[in-house]
Amino acid sequence: xxxxxxxxxxxxxxxxxxxxxxxxxxxxxxxxxxxxxxxxxxxxxxxxxxxxxxxxxxxxxxxxxxxxxxxxxxxxxxxxxxxxxxxxxxxxxxxxxxxxxxxxxxxxxxxxxxxxxxxxxxxxxxxxxxxxxxxxxxxxxxxxxxxxxxxxxxxxxxxxxxxxxxxxxxxxxxxxxxxxxxxxxxxxxxxxxxxxxxxxxxxxxxxxxxxxxxxxxxxxxxxxxxxxxxxxxxxxxxxxxxxxxxxxxxxxxxxxxxxxxxxxxxxxxxxxxxxxxxxxxxxxxxxxxxxxxxx
Numbered sequence: 001x002x003x004x005x006x007x008x009x010x011x012x013x014x015x016x017x018x019x020x021x022x023x024x025x026x027x028x029x030x031x032x033x034x035x036x037x038x039x040x041x042x043x044x045x046x047x048x049x050x051x052x053x054x055x056x057x058x059x060x061x062x063x064x065x066x067x068x069x070x071x072x073x074x075x076x077x078x079x080x081x082x083x084x085x086x087x088x089x090x091x092x093x094x095x096x097x098x099x100x101x102x103x104x105x106x107x108x109x110x111x112x113x114x115x116x117x118x119x120x121x122x123x124x125x126x127x128x129x130x131x132x133x134x135x136x137x138x139x140x141x142x143x144x145x146x147x148x149x150x151x152x153x154x155x156x157x158x159x160x161x162x163x164x165x166x167x168x169x170x171x172x173x174x175x176x177x178x179x180x181x182x183x184x185x186x187x188x189x190x191x192x193x194x195x196x197x198x199x200x201x202x203x204x205x206x207x208x209x210x211x212x213x214x215x216x217x218x219x220x221x222x223x224x225x226x227x228x229x230x231x232x233x234x235x236x237x238x239x240x241x242x243x244x245x246x247x248x249x250x251x252x253x254x255x256x257x258x259x260x261x262x263x264x265x266x267x268x269x270x271x272x273x274x275x276x277x278x279x280x281x282x283x284x285x286x287x288x289x290x291x292x293x294x295x
Contacts, residue, residue, distance in 0.1 A: 002072040005044040005101045006154040009183055009208045014266050015273030016294060017074065017185070017210060018285045019046045020066070022057035031057075032065065034282040039071030041286055041295065046103060046185075046275070049076040053113025060090060063099050074156075075099050080107025083123040084132065084142050091136060095151035102155045103185060104129040104176075126157050127172070130179035156183035158212075160231035161198035162191060169231075170201065177205050185275045188214040188225070188232045192264065199270055209271040213262060215278040215288060216254040219243035255284055259291020266292065 002008070008015050020034045038045055047062035059076050066073035075094055077087065094102070104126040110118050124132065132142055136151045157176040163169040173184070184202075189195045189211050202209055214232075216222050219242040222234040238257060245253035262274050278284045289295035 002039070002043055004154075005072050005074065006182070008043040008072075009154070009272070013273075014294070015044075015208070015210060016042045016276070016289065017044045017046060017273065018042045018276040018278070018282070019048055020062065020282055021048045021051060021279070022059065022062040024054070024056050026057065028057070028065065031062065032069065035066050035069050035071055037283060038285055039066070039069060041289060042276075043273075044072040044074050044101060046074045046076050049078045049105065049107075050081060050113070051108070053080070053108045053110050053115070053118075055113070055115055060094060060099075063094065064097060067098055072101075073099060074101040074103050076103045076105060077129065078105045078107030079122055079124045079126065079129055080110070080120050083121050087124065087129060088132065088136065088141055091133065091151055091153070092147075095153065096149075100152065100154060102133065102153045104133070104155060104157050104181075127175045127179045130155055130157060130176060130181055134180040154182050155180060156185060157181045158185050158187060160187040161189055161195050162187070162233050163231040164233075166198070173202070174205070177207050181207055183208040183210060183272075185210045186212040188212050188229075188277065190232075190234050190238060190261070192261065192270070195265075196270060208273070210273040210275045211265055211271050212275045212277060213258050213288075215258050215276070215281055215284060216242060217281065218250040218254070251281070251284070255287050255291055258288045259293075262288065262292035262294065266294065 023031055045066055047059045049059035063073045063075045106126045110120050133153050133155050139147050139150050159173045160169050219239050222239045225232050226234055242250055242253055276285050
């Protein structure tokens with residue numbers, strides 16, 4: 001049974017989180033399998049919230065399943081789909097059911113997803129959602145009304161260390177910390193020298209940083225990310241390494257690369273932990289941890 005995520009962050013240990021993606025539908029067997037596989041290996045599991053604007057089983061429902069199965073969970077909450085009433089209502093519900101951790105996200109564009117005619121909301125952004133949580137913790141809602149029973153969350157947000165230009169990200173980073181972020185998960189990082197430069201800046205703030213690592217499953221995937229995902233850059237040498245893998249072995253090579261990077265980050269004490277994103281391959285997270293020497 002993992003300890004509360006807030007305690008793990010405060011312990012000084014190298015924290016490991018991962019993502020579990022709810023299904024598109026009500027068949028939860030694979031989702032349950034991933035939870036069972038990871039609940040005793042990682043410090044917490046993020047349940048994604050309509051990731052990439054693709055409609056799926058809700059994050060809140062997925063979080064309840066993680067809790068029921070004995071795992072520590074982080075509720076991902078995007079501002080894209082809900083106004084401030086719905087966001088506050090979901091926070092009240094989450095708190096009442098023992099969900100203690102929230103990752104506040106503004107949300108991907110609707111145009112990336114599978115419901116392009118949907119209307120985006122963006123009543124709040126991620127910094128304002130963080131502020132809302134702190135207001136609610138003080139016993140009031142955003143309308144200034146008293147709450148009958150408050151909430152308490154370990155709340156975090158994201159940053160993109162490889163964004164170009166980086167300065168707008170640093171402004172957002174500081175704003176999120178001022179709004180009450182206790183931890184920051186980064187977008188995928190592959191250039192560790194550039195990440196070190198970001199950490200030199202970030203260390204002046206009282207916040208825990210978890211570096212994001214996305215599992216690369218092939219050279220075409222890496223090229224696609226470079227072309228389509230803002231703030232993510234896979235260096236050519238890693239693409240060449242993936243491309244040189246024997247037929248059918250690109251995934252194995254991707255696990256090796258992820259493990260090698262995490263091991264280096266851990267040994268060099270670059271940051272406070274890692275957030276592993278094995279998109280669609282959650283069952284490979286233990287293999288990545290083993291390759292990093294963390295299992």
